[in-house]
Amino acid sequence: MxxxxxxxxxxxxxxxxxxxxxxxxxxxxxxxxxxxxxxxxxxxxxxxxxxxxxxxxxxxxxxxxxxxxxxxxxxxxxxxxxxxxxxxxxxxxxxxxxxxxxxxxxxxxxxxxxxxxxxxxxxxxxxxxxxxxxxxxxxxxxxxxxxxxxxxxxxxxxxxxxxxxxxxxxxxxxxxxxxxxxxxxxxxxxxxxxxxxxxxxxxxxxxxxxxxxxxxRQESPIKVKCGHYVIPEDDQQLLTDIIEKESDINVFAFSGMRKMASEQTLLKNENNSPFKAINLTDKYGNSGCLSPALSWIYLEQQASDYGKMRTIVPDNFGGYSWFDTWYS
Structure with a gap:
């Protein structure tokens, strides 16, 4: 943390x-x-x-x-x-x-x-x-x-x-x-x-x-915790991990230019979901290694006063990294 x-x-x-x-x-x-x-x-x-x-x-x-x-x-x-x-x-x-x-x-x-x-x-x-x-x-x-x-x-x-x-x-x-x-x-x-x-x-x-x-380590409005690298067995497992195990997340941000199947599902069902799903590349344009940091720009511009965001960074081989951001 x-x-x-x-x-x-x-x-x-x-x-x-x-x-x-x-x-x-x-x-x-x-x-x-x-x-x-x-x-x-x-x-x-x-x-x-x-x-x-x-x-x-x-x-x-x-x-x-x-x-x-x-x-x-x-x-x-x-x-x-x-x-x-x-x-x-x-x-x-x-x-x-x-x-x-x-x-x-x-x-x-x-x-x-x-x-x-x-x-x-x-x-x-x-x-x-x-x-x-x-x-x-x-x-x-x-x-x-x-x-x-x-x-x-x-x-x-x-x-x-x-x-x-x-x-x-x-x-x-x-x-x-x-x-x-x-x-x-x-x-x-x-x-x-x-x-x-x-x-x-x-x-x-x-x-x-x-x-x-x-x-x-000095307290500030934005707190960050890095996750680990994940290679899901299939898209259904990824959806299960995202939806069932992370009930406290308000926003899911995806930074890949190429949308994963699980991401497409979340974006389509956004109106029926308790959280918001966005694609940072669609919103701001792709910036390679800097695309994940656009999630903090999004928090400054449009997020609510407090909550938790998970940023998912897919690679070219089916896996992804992630980090969580608490904002207040």
């Missing part, structure tokens, strides 16, 4: 740009078509840091200005710090603090037009400017785990706080929506019967986001 003392997330202010396949990028276009089939979609939109209305849209989606992405990480960290009181900020700077950097791809520098070794290190290894900002001297690391990386970092943070190794754990997470990597991640084999797309137009939306999350 731990408390989310402060958090902030930022995303591009520019409009959504539609992706168009091109014969100059044959492999990327091929992965695009496969990803559309596996997600039963008709188009793909991107919202990326560093795009400009003056640029050529089709190429700008592939190679936006990476410096805007780096600056956004700095801005999110500043916002998270500003939400703390002056006393809390001073405690954070003087306490035992661990820093965890999270992204989806591990190394994305080869896909950027980077001319600076310092900027390559910030994106691919560890943003030392953020380590310095939080006065971290004890522990730093990077976790790369695709869609599950933020949840994995939260589990590490929870252990460190429960074991009293650190007083604060700062997690800075970033999602860079590089088209060829986005399409490759969603290229999952499905049954031929399931590949048929509906007649209704459906567009997938990938939104770049960066976030900063400060966890501690």
């Amino acid at each position: 731990m408390y989310l003392s402060s958090f902030a997330m930022t995303e591009p202010q520019d409009k959504i740009h539609l992706y168009y396949p091109c014969w100059l990028n044959v492999w990327e276009s091929h992965m695009y078509n496969l990803a559309l089939k596996s997600t039963k979609s008709h188009a793909w939109g991107f919202k990326r840091f560093g795009t400009s209305i003056d640029g050529y849209t089709r190429e700008m989606i592939r190679t936006p200005r990476y410096k805007d992405y780096i600056d956004a990480m700095e801005q999110a960290s500043d916002l998270a710090l500003q939400q703390l009181s002056a006393k809390q900020r001073m405690q954070l700077f003087k306490s035992r603090t661990a820093f965890i950097y999270v992204d989806s791809w591990g190394e994305s520098g080869p896909f950027e037009n980077i001319s600076s070794a310092l900027h390559t290190a910030i994106i691919d290894t560890l943003p030392k400017n953020l380590v310095k900002k939080f006065s971290v001297k004890d522990f730093t690391c990077k976790i790369r785990g695709e869609k599950q990386s933020l949840v994995q970092a939260m589990k590490v943070a929870e252990d460190y706080l429960n074991w009293d190794l650190f007083d604060y754990v700062v997690i800075c997470a970033a999602y860079r929506a590089i088209p060829v990597l986005v399409f490759s991640e969603e290229d999952i084999g499905v049954n031929k019967k399931e590949k048929k797309r509906s007649d209704d137009f459906k567009m997938n939306l990938s939104v770049e986001r960066v976030g900063c999350f400060i966890f501690s």
Whole structure:
């Protein structure tokens, strides 16, 4: 059990740009078509840091200005710090603090037009400017785990706080929506019967986001507990675990782009259920490893004054991770 003392997330202010396949990028276009089939979609939109209305849209989606992405990480960290009181900020700077950097791809520098070794290190290894900002001297690391990386970092943070190794754990997470990597991640084999797309137009939306999350054991309105990784025997077992064993949950939030059968059942029966079920990707757009954190954005915007939310993070292999959030 731990408390989310402060958090902030930022995303591009520019409009959504539609992706168009091109014969100059044959492999990327091929992965695009496969990803559309596996997600039963008709188009793909991107919202990326560093795009400009003056640029050529089709190429700008592939190679936006990476410096805007780096600056956004700095801005999110500043916002998270500003939400703390002056006393809390001073405690954070003087306490035992661990820093965890999270992204989806591990190394994305080869896909950027980077001319600076310092900027390559910030994106691919560890943003030392953020380590310095939080006065971290004890522990730093990077976790790369695709869609599950933020949840994995939260589990590490929870252990460190429960074991009293650190007083604060700062997690800075970033999602860079590089088209060829986005399409490759969603290229999952499905049954031929399931590949048929509906007649209704459906567009997938990938939104770049960066976030900063400060966890501690000091009480705050948001309390978080991480669960374990689960591989259910079938969808009926998952529904049973969700509905019968967790009667105190008000909201179930799913962060996957591809809906599980159990999720579809819950969304269809929402009006007859004692709890609310939402899909974060449908509501806010997909942000890879940062999609689960959108559940806290939802709590800020639309949830009731108090309750419990369970966020379910499916992977590409039939399993899922989860964490619970108490809010008051």
